[in-house]
Each structure stands twice: as C-alpha cells, then as structure tokens.
Amino acid sequence: DAGITQSPRHKVTETGTPVTLRCHQTENHRYMYWYRQDPGHGLRLIHYSYGVKDTDKGEVSDGYSVSRSKTEDFLLTLESATSSQTSVYFCAITGAGQGHNYGYTFGSGTRLTVV
C-alpha cells in the first residue's frame, strides 16, 4: 500500500546481532502495529503504538523492543537476534478512533532470516 512502507524487504543476519526494522507511514495515523507471521501460527502481535512515545506489548514481545519518536515512523528492534525470530514481519496502521475500528492497512512485510 502506498501509505505504508517497510524496510528492508529482506534481511539475513547472524545470531546475536541487533537488527532494526523500520515502518514508515504517510497517512498521519495514530496507531501502528508490528506483527510476525509464521506458518501454522497466523499473525501474532509483537508491539503496538497508540501515539508518539506511547507503546505497549503484544502477545509475543519477548526479545523485541520498539520506538516511536515521530508519528510516521515505528521501529522494531531485535536486541540480539535468535533463529526463532526468523519470520516475516508486518507493520500495520489504522486510523481508528473512539467508537470506530476501521481495520488495518498492512505493509508489504520484511522477511528476516537469522542464521
């Protein structure tokens, strides 16, 4: 989707190294999310943000941290990558407000391989 981009699209990294994935949006949406997708597990929420500097954990947050210093960027960091973090990572945004949930718009994903 043109309003949300993820970088890099593909990355191979070594076990134990830190990795940062970037999500950039041009929609000025308040809410941003990081999910990981694994076969047989569907999409699982890692972290999400409900505003600049406001973030919270999802169901699979261990080993991950996030930062949001401005509305348009939401960074996901793997502090010390492990093979279990090999996955496809999706960023999503929504303009949901009080009383509404319009669903997410997803980025194209980042395929991360930890060797």
Next chain:
Amino acid sequence: AQSVTQPDIHITVSEGASLELRCNYSYGATPYLFWYVQSPGQGLQLLLKYFSGDTLVQGIKGFEAEFKRSQSSFNLRKPSVHWSDAAEYFCAVGAGSGYSTLTFGKGTMLLVSP
C-alpha cells in the same frame, strides 16, 4: 481474551464452484470482524468488515460474509470462485471502541482446481 478459530487449514475448490470459509470467534462484547486475503509474498488486503447493522456484508472481489451472533461465526462466501482467488485468507476480531488490537486466526489456504 479474544480469539479466532479457522477450522480449515486448507480447502480445495473447483473453479466456478461456490466457496465458504469458516471463522468462529470468542469475544466478550460486540465484536468488530474482518476478513483479509494474502497472496503469496504479499501483504494482507482487507476484503470486508463488519461493525454493526446488516449481518450480511459485501466486500471486494465478489466476497460476502455473514455475522451470526448466536453461533459466534463470521463465515466468508463467494458464489463462484476464480483461479485468481487462490490465496490465504485470515479472519480477525477486535474491539470497536478506541484503539484496538486485532487478533487473527491462523488462516485458511484456498486452492482452486481447474
């Protein structure tokens, strides 16, 4: 906690035949329900969503879904499947008020045979 079950991991349908993908949810209040489609190597695209009102909702690409509160279901249907519909389909549930995280099912892979 909210949850979604998609009972079928894979479904094979002949081209031109009708399709129904099942979704059951668990949620303590009125849910917001969504169906997404994912083609290989792509992100997820929103097919349709249910907020309130008419329990039969229409989406893109000729898809529709029916919300049945008594059965906690939100099944996706299409009267005639095309080969281009082959993809993975995800059902999701979330709250309606304020911001909300979506919980996704594990997905159903649709295969279309000639």
